[in-house]
Amino acid sequence: MSFDIRDDRRYRETHEWARPNGAVRVGITDFAQDELGDVVFVELPEAGDELTAGDEFGVIESIKAVSDLYAPVSGEVVAVNEELFDAPELVNEDPFGDGWMLKLDPADEGEFDDLLSPAAYRDQTE
Numbered sequence: 001m002s003f004d005i006r007d008d009r010r011y012r013e014t015h016e017w018a019r020p021n022g023a024v025r026v027g028i029t030d031f032a033q034d035e036l037g038d039v040v041f042v043e044l045p046e047a048g049d050e051l052t053a054g055d056e057f058g059v060i061e062s063i064k065a066v067s068d069l070y071a072p073v074s075g076e077v078v079a080v081n082e083e084l085f086d087a088p089e090l091v092n093e094d095p096f097g098d099g100w101m102l103k104l105d106p107a108d109e110g111e112f113d114d115l116l117s118p119a120a121y122r123d124q125t126e
Helices: 030-036 109-114 118-125
Strands: 016-021 023-028 039-043 056-062 066-070 075-080 102-106
Touching: 016 109, 023 075
Parallel strands: none
Antiparallel strands: 016 023, 023 102, 039 056, 056 066, 075 102
């Protein structure tokens, strides 16, 4: 099965993506949402929280499983996608668009080099 892997972002082995564009937008991959099944709940940090790359920042729950979410890079949370609290299914419908989870002000842009390239992530999911 082939999954949508966008070339404009970097990936964690744990299936989170990060797209730098000023603030860093973060979400989960198409592969992750497919594995989870129907998402029914998302727990996210609050704006102003500081995250460290690799640390847990929230929880996503589906009809099949509960999974932790991990920060792809360090930084301050500047926004969360509050639409997910009332419509968590957006993660399934559009994981790279309307299903985004949070935006970070990155502490160290060099951390992107530690993330998987689209090609490396593609190799991991095949």
